[in-house]
Amino acid sequence: MHLPDGIVPVSMALAGYGASAALAGLALARIRALPDPQGQVPRAAMLTAVFFAASLVAVPVPPASVHLLLAGLMGVLLGWFAVPAILVGLFLQAVLFGHGGITTLGLNAVILGLPALMAHAVWRLAGRRWPDLAGFVAGAGAVLAVLALFVAIVLAGLPVALDPGAERMALGALVLAHLPLALAEGMIVLAVLRLLRRMEPRLLPHG
């Protein structure tokens, strides 16, 4: 679910660049404080390639297109690396495949980056004690958070006010259309984390 070019006003797109720069600055500062940050770049890059390859199948749904988001799983597995990884993935998708947008890169990075960090926080807090619950909440919660941010930005950015009835209907349809996605992502994240705990616990922040 990416915000495409040309939908929101330019002031909002520029504000998105500012917000994502601040978020990336914060993430890079946290990453540089890690032991051997450069050594973690190949792992982050490989996982980013998997996440974006898995989410490239796009179905256009106005006013955007729907993908398997995987923001929650990125947050859990990549931690602060999720923010630069999302920026890189969104840039490559916009440039190489025409998905998302180059002017909306900052807004999309915030829309996906904040929920990814929330998912990371959920896993850090509860992943050791209740791994299944934490995995499901991280996956499904990230989709719902992405949806909330996306809807808020689209409604604030439309150049013309929607008819209240149509707006309610569109919002209802969008939420209904994405509830199955939230449920599916919650289940997928839960199952992936279960498999990783069994087969490759080194991939988890605290396996």
Place this chain on the structure above:
Amino acid sequence: MAERAEALNPRARLVAALLLAFGIAAVQGGAVLPLVAALAGGVVLALGQGRRVVRGLRAPALLAMALLLVLPFAAGGTVLAQIGPLVLRQEGLQAAVLMATRLLSIVALTLALLAPLSPAQLVAGLRGLGLPGLITDLALLTARYLEETRAELARAQLARRLRGGRPGWRAVPDQAALLACALIRAQTRAERLWAAMRLRGHGAAPMAPAAALTTRDRVAMTGAAGAALALVLLDRMP
């Protein structure tokens, strides 16, 4: 054609794409839209990227179509026509045309200017713009392995279907297993890659400076800035 596409420095392409994209995104009125479309079409043709752009515009064109079908009936107050229960409204129609033109023009320009670049060229361009090394290294490695990973996932999906994989919701555990396997392979590949990078002395030598901009690059960037500014000024003229 390819020579024309490769003649510009990646950094100049990135700057030109961003300037033009933001210039088009700043357009708010309908009067300038024919100019916007002409500018995008002109750049695409001048760079010889027509075929690539037409291929890349399929999904955005569907989205633009959806905007044109929905917004005129869902937004605005001035009634233009009534077709049964549907009311066609002027403001919604104007907004849909504005957004659809901006969307298609920006995507066309982005694809024409940036899609012909290889991952290494793209990352060299980002590095030239002063992005942190950690982000450009991440971008280079991700871009390098994105196609390979996509192909692996596609093969795994095909194999699942050929084995009679379950459809619908019952496929969720299978999808999770495919994703988990891809992540484990990625982890193994990353360990090998990092070992190879260290053996080659990664990070020991300073990064090579970005390639200098030529006169052609400067002309392209100035032209893009001028075109973007002209669009904004024409759009704001009373």
